[in-house]
Structures are given as structure tokens and as C-alpha cells.
Amino acid sequence: MNVIDWLTAALGEAAVASGVLTTDPARLEAARADRSGWAADGLPLAVVEATWVEHVRSTMRAASEFRVPVVPRGAGTGLAGGANGSAGSIVLSLDRMDRILEISAEDQLAVVEPGVINADLNTALEPYGLFFAPDPASRAVSTVGGNIATNAGGLLCAKYGVTREAVLGLDVVLADGRLIHTGRRTVKGVTGYDITSLLVGSEGTLGVIVGATVRLLPSPEGPPTTLAALFPDMRSASGAAARVTASRLRPAIMELLDASALERIAAHLGEAAIRAAFGAAEGSSFLLLRFDGPSAHPDGVRAARIVEEAGGTVRLAADEAEGERLLAIRRAFHLALAASGSVLIEDVAVPQSLMPEMFAAIERISVRYGIPIPTVAHAGDGNLHPNFVYSGAAAAPAVWDAANELFRTAVQLGGTLTGEHSVGVLKRRWLAEELGPDSYDLQQRLKSVFDPLGILNPGKVFG
Amino acid sequence: MNVIDWLTAALGEAAVASGVLTTDPARLEAARADRSGWAADGLPLAVVEATWVEHVRSTMRAASEFRVPVVPRGAGTGLAGGANGSAGSIVLSLDRMDRILEISAEDQLAVVEPGVINADLNTALEPYGLFFAPDPASRAVSTVGGNIATNAGGLLCAKYGVTREAVLGLDVVLADGRLIHTGRRTVKGVTGYDITSLLVGSEGTLGVIVGATVRLLPSPEGPPTTLAALFPDMRSASGAAARVTASRLRPAIMELLDASALERIAAHLGEAAIRAAFGAAEGSSFLLLRFDGPSAHPDGVRAARIVEEAGGTVRLAADEAEGERLLAIRRAFHLALAASGSVLIEDVAVPQSLMPEMFAAIERISVRYGIPIPTVAHAGDGNLHPNFVYSGAAAAPAVWDAANELFRTAVQLGGTLTGEHSVGVLKRRWLAEELGPDSYDLQQRLKSVFDPLGILNPGKVFG
Numbered sequence: 001m002n003v004i005d006w007l008t009a010a011l012g013e014a015a016v017a018s019g020v021l022t023t024d025p026a027r028l029e030a031a032r033a034d035r036s037g038w039a040a041d042g043l044p045l046a047v048v049e050a051t052w053v054e055h056v057r058s059t060m061r062a063a064s065e066f067r068v069p070v071v072p073r074g075a076g077t078g079l080a081g082g083a084n085g086s087a088g089s090i091v092l093s094l095d096r097m098d099r100i101l102e103i104s105a106e107d108q109l110a111v112v113e114p115g116v117i118n119a120d121l122n123t124a125l126e127p128y129g130l131f132f133a134p135d136p137a138s139r140a141v142s143t144v145g146g147n148i149a150t151n152a153g154g155l156l157c158a159k160y161g162v163t164r165e166a167v168l169g170l171d172v173v174l175a176d177g178r179l180i181h182t183g184r185r186t187v188k189g190v191t192g193y194d195i196t197s198l199l200v201g202s203e204g205t206l207g208v209i210v211g212a213t214v215r216l217l218p219s220p221e222g223p224p225t226t227l228a229a230l231f232p233d234m235r236s237a238s239g240a241a242a243r244v245t246a247s248r249l250r251p252a253i254m255e256l257l258d259a260s261a262l263e264r265i266a267a268h269l270g271e272a273a274i275r276a277a278f279g280a281a282e283g284s285s286f287l288l289l290r291f292d293g294p295s296a297h298p299d300g301v302r303a304a305r306i307v308e309e310a311g312g313t314v315r316l317a318a319d320e321a322e323g324e325r326l327l328a329i330r331r332a333f334h335l336a337l338a339a340s341g342s343v344l345i346e347d348v349a350v351p352q353s354l355m356p357e358m359f360a361a362i363e364r365i366s367v368r369y370g371i372p373i374p375t376v377a378h379a380g381d382g383n384l385h386p387n388f389v390y391s392g393a394a395a396a397p398a399v400w401d402a403a404n405e406l407f408r409t410a411v412q413l414g415g416t417l418t419g420e421h422s423v424g425v426l427k428r429r430w431l432a433e434e435l436g437p438d439s440y441d442l443q444q445r446l447k448s449v450f451d452p453l454g455i456l457n458p459g460k461v462f463g
Numbered sequence: 464m465n466v467i468d469w470l471t472a473a474l475g476e477a478a479v480a481s482g483v484l485t486t487d488p489a490r491l492e493a494a495r496a497d498r499s500g501w502a503a504d505g506l507p508l509a510v511v512e513a514t515w516v517e518h519v520r521s522t523m524r525a526a527s528e529f530r531v532p533v534v535p536r537g538a539g540t541g542l543a544g545g546a547n548g549s550a551g552s553i554v555l556s557l558d559r560m561d562r563i564l565e566i567s568a569e570d571q572l573a574v575v576e577p578g579v580i581n582a583d584l585n586t587a588l589e590p591y592g593l594f595f596a597p598d599p600a601s602r603a604v605s606t607v608g609g610n611i612a613t614n615a616g617g618l619l620c621a622k623y624g625v626t627r628e629a630v631l632g633l634d635v636v637l638a639d640g641r642l643i644h645t646g647r648r649t650v651k652g653v654t655g656y657d658i659t660s661l662l663v664g665s666e667g668t669l670g671v672i673v674g675a676t677v678r679l680l681p682s683p684e685g686p687p688t689t690l691a692a693l694f695p696d697m698r699s700a701s702g703a704a705a706r707v708t709a710s711r712l713r714p715a716i717m718e719l720l721d722a723s724a725l726e727r728i729a730a731h732l733g734e735a736a737i738r739a740a741f742g743a744a745e746g747s748s749f750l751l752l753r754f755d756g757p758s759a760h761p762d763g764v765r766a767a768r769i770v771e772e773a774g775g776t777v778r779l780a781a782d783e784a785e786g787e788r789l790l791a792i793r794r795a796f797h798l799a800l801a802a803s804g805s806v807l808i809e810d811v812a813v814p815q816s817l818m819p820e821m822f823a824a825i826e827r828i829s830v831r832y833g834i835p836i837p838t839v840a841h842a843g844d845g846n847l848h849p850n851f852v853y854s855g856a857a858a859a860p861a862v863w864d865a866a867n868e869l870f871r872t873a874v875q876l877g878g879t880l881t882g883e884h885s886v887g888v889l890k891r892r893w894l895a896e897e898l899g900p901d902s903y904d905l906q907q908r909l910k911s912v913f914d915p916l917g918i919l920n921p922g923k924v925f926g
Contacts, residue, residue: 197660218711
């Protein structure tokens with residue numbers, strides 16, 4: 001009996017007939033790729049579209065029995081190849097397990113299946129005046145389970161935290177098919193090791209997340225206040241962001257766009273979109289700030305003064321509609337880039353005070369390799385997304401050489417090669433360098449505790 | 464050569480002469496105990512008072528060589544026996560490694576040695592307008608390293624997070640003496656597993672924390688607004704707290720005291736302290752709220768209305784001085800109890816909506832066992848501290864039977880047997896019950912990865 005026959009028997013004919021197990025070539029093909037532009041060589045054996053925890057348990061039992069790799073997968077919106085189905089693997093898709101099982105306004109938590117879309121959860125929470133804080137750019141299409149598996153970030157993290165801080169407990173199917181529950185329904189709890197946090201960001205290499213108890217926050221009240229500013233260069237723009245932080249204001253959003261990014265956005269949206277905000281003012285670097293909560297307006301006014309003193313041409317939005325138009329300039333970044341070629345989206349983070357150094361390094365690397373690297377940054381937490389623009393289907397070695405310099409610089413500055421996208425396949429080459437040999441070794445031994453047979457997303461994270 | 468001779472040679476005669484290694488009986492005796500009232504049987508072999516990372520490394524190398532248990536220890540203010548030096552062990556005290564190595568206002572972080580006292584760090588941060596959020600009741604005397612080892616909580620957690628959320632990276636000496644660095648100087652980072660979070664709350668069983676990069680938050684601006692209320696019973700008092708949460712207000716502090724606690728505080732402070740706030744109003748249960756930040760006053764006024772509608776007799780402090788007097792009623796809890804007998808301080812947490820059930824259970828348990836259990840609770844995060852008052856030097860079996868019922872109830876309600884004090888020795892009996900057999904087994908195997916020889920704080924956390 002082969003693994004597919006075994007799995008068919010374990011899942012049951014009815015489940016298989018309803019599409020829980022598929023070997024449809026189009027589905028296999030789709031499961032090889034994510035949004036990184038990279039696809040695995042070869043095809044997976046099958047895709048399991050789990051709709052129930054028992055499907056996940058059966059899959060892991062079959063994989064253990066036959067020593068077949070399993071690649072857990074959400075919506076496939078990853079940017080590091082972490083959920084790409086490799087040759088001969090079973091792709092275990094969780095995106096049909098998409099129920100919101102409970103929303104407790106009293107305890108400010110929700111219990112969800114992993115496949116629920118981030119934005120759908122937030123829509124469901126609106127009537128309660130609560131929100132799930134992780135807000136990756138992919139939130140309209142990415143799953144909460146995927147957000148957890150990658151410890152996703154987003155624009156709001158400096159103020160509202162990363163995904164790890166939003167997860168109270170997890171239901172996890174282990175490599176051998178056992179189901180465990182980690183954490184609890186309370187914010188506090190120190191009983192034993194924090195397995196919940198260990199699983200957050202573990203990219204499907206330690207277990208399969210089949211449920212999550214997530215923490216909710218009260219939605220900020222009142223309208224937000226938004227402002228934007230143009231600067232002659234990135235040094236002054238990121239200096240202004242640093243001054244806002246030093247003033248101890250806490251913007252909900254603080255975003256930077258460099259000249260190369262702003263140019264592409266202007267081409268994409270039309271110059272008028274920029275002119276509408278800034279008139280004839282010149283400037284190549286762009287800073288956007290949004291404040292929310294009860295002191296949004298006075299904070300925005302104070303920030304406007306600070307930014308102006310730092311050399312920016314400031315536009316303080318007169319109302320929410322104008323605030324949305326200013327934010328739309330930032331939001332157009334990815335579409336504007338997609339219109340200008342193939343893109344390798346990178347994701348370094350550095351201490352905020354070293355952002356000017358990082359921007360300068362990006363410019364040097366761009367010049368040296370002759371590769372345009374338009375960059376957007378979440379300035380409040382020092383997370384930069386340099387986008388390597390190239391032509392053709394796959395990034396050339398020169399692009400990876402340039403990225404290599406980028407990663408090394410970020411780590412040397414006390415930062416990391418990935419702030420929120422995770423390691424996957426595309427960054428595993430640099431993992432040991434950032435962690436150092438002792439930590440790398442320790443992490444591999446932790447992996448072995450959870451996955452002694454090496455069947456959970458092998459080849460991801462570790463080389 | 465025995466372990467002490469080996470260690471003396473490794474540390475160097477000069478270090479030993481200056482008191483880094485001691486076998487002074489009074490010091491050994493003190494190292495057996497913490498603030499829980501429980502002391503280990505027998506005496507440790509020696510106390511190492513490390514002043515330098517190399518002392519820690521030498522100690523771990525010696526311990527590995529001779530298979531001698533090491534008990535890492537901070538200020539000895541624990542409440543679960545987690546740092547008590549057991550017979551034949553080496554107590555590795557970190558409290559002399561108390562330097563603040565760096566404060567970065569720009570990056571809102573500090574780099575500290577583990578022995579720095581929590582309150583001393585916060586005093587040093589005041590000129591920067593920043594603070595280190597973890598605020599255990601012991602903050603004036605407990606170390607940041609101890610706070611990290613127990614994932615300490617406190618009064619501010621519902622709004623500002625537990626210790627885990629304040630730790631960006633750690634320097635850790637492993638069981639064999641190797642030094643690793645976990646995490647980074649940035650808020651975001653998803654390179655490999657979150658070893659930092661795994662070490663937070665690990666109670667010295669996975670490694671010895673010799674340095675920490677901690678996250679700082681901007682201190683709230685303006686004066687806080689404080690209010691207190693009396694209620695006829697705990698059900699209405701905790702109901703009022705739940706209504707405040709449901710209103711989506713975010714108090715910095717929300718504390719409950721039950722009748723038995725309030726009675727002892729009144730006896731300790733004098734009835735006048737309560738009368739000054741509430742005049743002739745009757746009431747046996749006490750709720751205290753503090754709001755900070757830019758909307759402190761309007762939030763306080765809104766909360767006062769909610770609490771009044773929920774049946775409370777409310778006193779909204781007219782100024783900061785009165786606010787401090789109201790908070791002093793809450794703060795008198797531990798001293799008032801210490802004056803009334805020996806105390807076993809417990810630490811369960813439940814979802815906030817189930818606090819009335821938990822208070823009712825505490826009352827039932829108190830009646831059944833004939834043990835007074837005055838209780839204070841951090842109402843915003845459902846963390847209750849039932850204090851079992853008894854006479855004599857050690858808690859009688861009946862006290863532990865009563866505590867046993869308490870723990871079981873908390874876990875059944877979706878909570879935990881320890882919200883912020885940790886497991887240590889005193890709660891290890893119930894660990895497996897809360898975790899379940901599969902998670903318990905997994906945690907023990909994780910421990911083995913870090914500590915294959917079983918020399919790191921053996922007997923703590925696990926049975």
C-alpha cells in the first residue's frame with residue numbers, strides 16, 4: 001500500500017470524494033508556488049484540503065507511517081517559499097478550515113480555525129469594537145494561521161505588536177498526529193515553557209496549527225489624524241521619523257518611501273496624486289504618519305511641527321478622506337512596482353536609529369549592482385522592504401549577491417535578515433550567519449524534538 | 464579534585480578572595496529560601512556571586528564536569544521556591560551583575576545585566592521619559608533577570624504587557640558554559656525559532672540569563688486619574704470590572720479586593736483610611752481603577768459612571784495626592800496580611816468573564832477548609848492572588864488540599880495555576896495536570912535539549 005492509498009482509507013472515501021484529497025495536476029502545480037516568485041522543483045504527490053482536525057491528524061499519521069514530507073499551507077501568500085510544496089511531498093492546506101468558532105467581547109479573545117482570512121476576522125470583529133492587531137500587507141488574502149506560522153507583522157506593529165503578542169493559545173497537531181493545546185484563555189500564565197511563542201513563526205516545521213485563541217484589542221475611538229511630508233533625501237526623512245519617536249509620540253502608522261519608490265508610485269497613480277497633497281513642493285522622499293485614539297488630533301499637530309522642523313514639507317490631512325488619499329500613496333507601492341518589472345521583496349529590520357545607515361547601504365548596493373531597489377519602510381520598528389526590481393522570470397545571481405550584501409549589513413547593524421516575512425527557502429542560506437553556530441545547532445535540536453522523522457516541512461528554514 | 468577546588472581554580476584565586484565563591488554557612492542558609500515561606504532541605508555546597516559573565520561560564524563548566532546541580536538566583540524574592548538552593552547544589556547568584564550597560568532613547572531599549580533591580584532601572588529611565596513596563600509587586604527589590612526567569616507580571620499588564628513582551632534579546636550561558644545571544648535590537652524579527660520567548664519564564668532550567676536587551680515604552684504623559692469604589696459583594700464588584708472592560712476603556716490599573724482582604728487592610732491602616740475615601744458608605748468589596756495617558760481624565764469620569772451604574776459607591780480622586788491615597792489601600796494588602804499570620808500567596812488566572820465564578824469558588828474553599836483566604840486580583844487580566852492565612856512555620860496539608868481545589872478550578876475555567884509567580888517547587892505537583900501528558904512530555908524533551916546532564920535547576924518546574 002502506498003501513502004496515498006493509506007491516506008485515502010484513513011480520510012474515508014466520502015471525504016476524498018468531496019475533494020479533501022486531490023492529485024489534480026493544476027492543484028499540484030499551484031501548490032508549488034507562493035507570492036515570492038519562487039516555485040519548488042517538481043510536483044507534490046497530493047494536496048489535502050483539510051476541513052476538519054481529523055483530516056490533519058490522518059495526514060500526519062500517514063506521513064509518519066511512510067516518512068513522507070508534509071508542507072503545511074494557508075492561502076499561499078508567503079514571500080519566502082515557506083509553504084511551497086516540494087517534489088514528493090503532501091501539501092496540507094488549512095485554508096478551508098476557516099470558521100470563527102467564538103468571539104468573546106468580555107474576554108477580548110476569539111477562537112478561530114487557521115484558515116480564516118485576517119480581514120474577514122476583523123470584519124467579524126467590527127460590531128464588537130475590537131480588532132485583531134496583526135495587519136500584514138496581505139491581510140485581505142492571508143490566513144490567520146499563516147500569519148501565526150510566520151509571526152506576521154505589518155504597519156501597526158510598533159504601537160500594537162506583532163502576531164506573537166496576539167496569540168494566547170494554539171491547537172497543534174504534532175508530527176505523529178497527536179493533538180496538543182498550548183497556552184490558555186488568559187493574558188497571563190507561566191505554567192511551563194512558552195510553547196505557544198515557540199510555535200509562532202515556526203513556519204510549519206514544528207507542528208500544524210489547527211486552531212488559535214487570539215487576543216483582541218479595543219478599536220481606537222474617533223477618527224485618525226494623518227499627515228505626510230516630502231523631504232529632499234532619505235537621511236532627512238528618516239531623521240524626522242527618529243525625531244517623532246524621540247518625542248515619545250506613538251504613531252499607529254509611520255512609513256517611509258525612498259525616491260525610487262516615490263517616482264514609481266507617481267508614475268502609477270499619476271503626478272496629480274502627489275501634487276494634490278504637496279502642490280509644487282519638491283522632494284524625493286516621503287514620510288507618512290497616522291495617529292489614532294483619543295489624542296489623535298493633538299498628536300498629529302505636534303508631529304507636523306516636529307516633521308516641519310526636521311526639514312519636511314508637511315501636509316496635515318484636513319479630514320479622514322484626505323487622510324485616506326495620503327495613505328493611498330503609500331499603499332500604491334506594491335502595485336506600482338509590480339507594474340515596473342519582476343520584484344524580489346526583501347524584509348530586513350534594523351534599530352530605528354540606524355535606518356539612515358541602512359538606506360545609505362541600499363543606495364550603495366543599488367549603484368554597485370546596477371539594480372533599482374525602491375524601498376518602503378515601517379519606520380516605527382525599523383523594518384525596511386527593499387524591492388529588487390529585475391526583468392525575466394527568476395532573480396539572477398547578481399540580484400542574490402546584492403541581497404546578500406543587504407542581509408549582512410542588516411545583521412551587522414544589530415538587526416535581522418527578516419523582520420516579518422520569515423526564512424522559508426529563500427533566506428535559509430543566511431540563517432546560520434545571523435544565529436551563530438551554537439544557536440543554529442540548538443534550533444536544529446529543538447526541531448528534532450518536535451519532528452524526529454524530519455517530515456514537517458523539511459528543507460524550510462534550515463538548509 | 465572536587466568541584467569546589469576545580470571551580471576555585473577556574474574562577475581564579477583573586478576572584479575567590481574577593482568573595483565570588485563562598486561557603487559561609489550564613490550565606491548557604493539564606494540561599495535555601497525565598498519569599499514563599501518554603502526552604503529547601505539541606506544546604507547548597509557553595510554560593511557563586513558572579514560579577515562577570517566568565518564567572519557564570521566557569522561555574523557551568525565546573526557543574527558539567529562534576530555533574531553538580533546549579534541553581535540560578537536573583538534577589539531571592541520568588542514565591543514558588545524556584546531559586547531555592549537545594550542540598551549539594553551550587554547556587555549561582557546573579558545579583559551583583561547589576562550594571563545598566565546602555566540606555567538608547569532613540570531605539571527605546573536598554574541593555575542590562577540580570578542583577579539590576581527593576582525599580583533601579585526605572586529610576587535610571589525617568590530622565591529619558593521611558594519606562595520598563597513589567598511591574599511585579601516586588602519591583603523595589605526584585606531583579607530584571609528574575610523578572611525574566613519567571614515572566615513576571617504585575618498591575619500594569621493588561622495595558623502594557625507581561626515581561627515576555629518587554630524582552631527583545633538575551634545573553635544566555637548554556638549548561639556546558641557556552642554563551643549564546645538570542646533575539647536582536649529590533650521589535651520585529653523572525654529568523655529561526657523564538658528562543659528568547661522560550662527562555663522567558665523558564666526559571667533557570669534551560670540556561671543562565673547573563674544579559675538582556677529590553678524594550679522600553681514612552682512614559683504616559685500628564686497626571687493619572689484614579690477612582691475607587693465599594694460594593695456589597697464580589698459578584699457586583701467583579702461585574703463592574705467586567706463592564707469597564709466591555710466598554711473598551713483601557714485602565715492602566717484595575718484591582719479588586721474582597722471583604723476578607725479589605726477588613727485586614729482597614730485593621731492595618733485604620734478605619735479612617737477607608738472612611739476618608741468613602742465616608743459612612745458601607746461595602747465589603749473594593750475596586751480600584753487608574754487611567755493614564757492623554758485621555759486619563761475623561762476615561763476616569765466615564766469609568767466612574769459605569770462603576771456607579773454597576774452598584775458601586777464611587778470616589779473619583781480630586782487630585783494625584785488623593786489618587787495615591789486610594790492606591791495605598793490596595794498596596795497595603797501584603798503588609799496587612801503579613802501582620803495577621805503566615806501566608807501562602809497563590810496566583811491563579813482565569814478569563815476575566817469567569818472571575819465571579821473564581822471568587823465564589825474561593826469563598827466555598829475557604830468555608831470548607833476553615834481557612835481565611837483574603838484575595839486581591841488584577842481584574843484586567845483575570846489574575847487572582849488568593850492568600851491562604853495560617854499559623855505556624857509551614858503550611859499544613861489542609862492548606863495544600865485547599866490550594867489543590869483552587870488550582871483545579873482555575874484550570875477547569877480555562878485558566879492557569881500560575882499567572883505570574885511561576886511553578887518552582889511549590890506548584891510542580893500540578894504542572895502535568897494543566898499541561899496534559901503530551902505537552903508535559905514535550906516540555907521535558909525540550910529541557911533535555913538545553914540540559915542533557917540535568918544540572919540546570921533540577922527538581923524545579925518538573926517533578
